[in-house]
Amino acid sequence: MHPNALLDMATELVRLVLRLDAPADTIVSGFLRQHRQLGPRERHALAETAYTLLRQRLVLAHLAQSGSGALERRLAILAWQGTDSFMRRALGPNEQQWLEQVNAIDRSGLPEKLRHNLPDWLAQALRNEVGEDFWPLVAAMDNTAGLDLRVNTLKAKREDIQAELAEAGIQAELTPYSPWGLRIAGKPALQKLPLFIRGDVEVQDEGSQLLAALLAPKRSEMVVDFCAGAGGKTLALGALMRNTGRLYAFDVSGYRLEGMKPRLARSGLSNVYPAQIAHERDERIKRLSGKIDRVLVDAPCSGLGTLRRNPDLKWRQSPKALEELQAKQTAILASAARLVKPGGRLVYATCSLLSRENEAIAQAFSEANPGFEFLPAAAALTSAQVQGAEALDSQGYLRLWPHRHATDGFFAAAWQRKD
Numbered sequence: 001m002h003p004n005a006l007l008d009m010a011t012e013l014v015r016l017v018l019r020l021d022a023p024a025d026t027i028v029s030g031f032l033r034q035h036r037q038l039g040p041r042e043r044h045a046l047a048e049t050a051y052t053l054l055r056q057r058l059v060l061a062h063l064a065q066s067g068s069g070a071l072e073r074r075l076a077i078l079a080w081q082g083t084d085s086f087m088r089r090a091l092g093p094n095e096q097q098w099l100e101q102v103n104a105i106d107r108s109g110l111p112e113k114l115r116h117n118l119p120d121w122l123a124q125a126l127r128n129e130v131g132e133d134f135w136p137l138v139a140a141m142d143n144t145a146g147l148d149l150r151v152n153t154l155k156a157k158r159e160d161i162q163a164e165l166a167e168a169g170i171q172a173e174l175t176p177y178s179p180w181g182l183r184i185a186g187k188p189a190l191q192k193l194p195l196f197i198r199g200d201v202e203v204q205d206e207g208s209q210l211l212a213a214l215l216a217p218k219r220s221e222m223v224v225d226f227c228a229g230a231g232g233k234t235l236a237l238g239a240l241m242r243n244t245g246r247l248y249a250f251d252v253s254g255y256r257l258e259g260m261k262p263r264l265a266r267s268g269l270s271n272v273y274p275a276q277i278a279h280e281r282d283e284r285i286k287r288l289s290g291k292i293d294r295v296l297v298d299a300p301c302s303g304l305g306t307l308r309r310n311p312d313l314k315w316r317q318s319p320k321a322l323e324e325l326q327a328k329q330t331a332i333l334a335s336a337a338r339l340v341k342p343g344g345r346l347v348y349a350t351c352s353l354l355s356r357e358n359e360a361i362a363q364a365f366s367e368a369n370p371g372f373e374f375l376p377a378a379a380a381l382t383s384a385q386v387q388g389a390e391a392l393d394s395q396g397y398l399r400l401w402p403h404r405h406a407t408d409g410f411f412a413a414a415w416q417r418k419d
């Protein structure tokens with residue numbers, strides 16, 4: 001494709017993602033689907049340009065002020081993630097000159113806001129969470145996420161998959177904490193590899209894998225994944241149960257549950273029972289009250305722990321939205337807890353970095369439910385064969401951070417129901 005045409009497309013994509021009226025990954029994948037003529041490198045350049053713009057929105061908007069022509073085009077030029085020389089062939093002499101001037105600016109001298117690229121409320125909230133780690137956290141969230149795989153231990157061994165990947169020219173390291181994880185260098189296409197088609201691996205952040213480890217379901221147990229979505233955690237739980245017992249995968253979204261089907265088919269699991277529920281107090285839930293060995297609540301949350309993958313969330317979330325989420329999280333956790341039988345385990349998890357969705361919800365639950373005993377994460381994870389689990393524990397909670405653990409940001413709290 002001619003550079004002019006590709007830059008025009010990038011400009012159009014920038015216009016679409018800046019509306020912030022839908023998740024950026026939905027907009028980007030929809031846009032790329034409409035332009036099937038694009039090659040893989042062109043797709044990559046367009047997608048990464050859109051994500052870079054969302055990551056660095058404030059500084060790029062500031063720098064774009066000095067140019068002329070359509071603002072979206074200036075932003076696309078500044079955020080461009082394809083080959084530089086290719087893009088420059090689309091620029092007129094004035095644009096070339098402007099770009100030289102902008103590139104010469106020392107960004108480290110710009111005001112803080114233009115360096116962290118966060119809305120004020122979120123910058124303040126993150127400073128409150130991590131104090132002097134604020135800038136390392138900002139830097140980690142500015143990177144693209146790595147690619148982690150979870151080996152489906154029902155079908156394969158981690159070392160064998162590592163060797164098979166090496167044969168295909170793909171370097172993979174063992175993840176430091178998850179006993180089933182592999183971390184891949186770069187972003188190779190995996191979907192066509194036999195090991196992926198066979199269902200021997202799933203793409204899953206190491207942090208997500210550790211939530212399954214914390215719930216630690218056993219053979220023949222009755223387990224509920226309360227907010228199962230497209231089944232990322234469900235599949236990990238089913239494999240830990242060695243395809244025995246019963247694993248209910250509930251969600252209010254039939255559309256998301258539908259997304260589980262192809263993954264379930266690949267996984268070889270037959271112990272999973274997906275079911276759409278109307279809300280957290282659904283009749284189906286009531287019928288299972290007090291009967292379940294282990295319940296995972298992977299609660300709907302702000303998703304702010306996933307900014308490496310979903311940088312649009314920092315612009316799409318708000319303190320008001322957080323309040324609504326907190327009410328929902330509290331209600332879902334209270335309902336899910338009723339399922340747990342005496343001696344059973346309950347885990348509440350989010351992919352948020354903010355205490356108000358995490359410790360605050362867990363502490364309120366502990367106070368309101370003396371029949372549930374708090375289980376410190378380090379001990380529970382160590383029993384689940386997680387190495388170095390102390391490094392993941394903060395005051396008994398599982399707390400994962402992009403800048404400390406090279407995972408998405410995750411939180412989890414675990415309890416055991418007393419007899």
Ligand SMILES: C[S@@+](CC[C@H](N)C(=O)[O-])C[C@H]1O[C@@H](n2cnc3c(N)ncnc32)[C@H](O)[C@@H]1O
Nearest residue numbers: 227228229231232233251252253280298299300
């Ligand atoms: C963080 S996502 C779950 C991701 C999923 N566990 C995975 O690993 O892929 C939260 C899910 O909660 C679901 N949800 C929202 N409200 C709910 C409710 N009241 N009861 C059950 N699920 C709910 C959403 O549809 C969404 O799929």
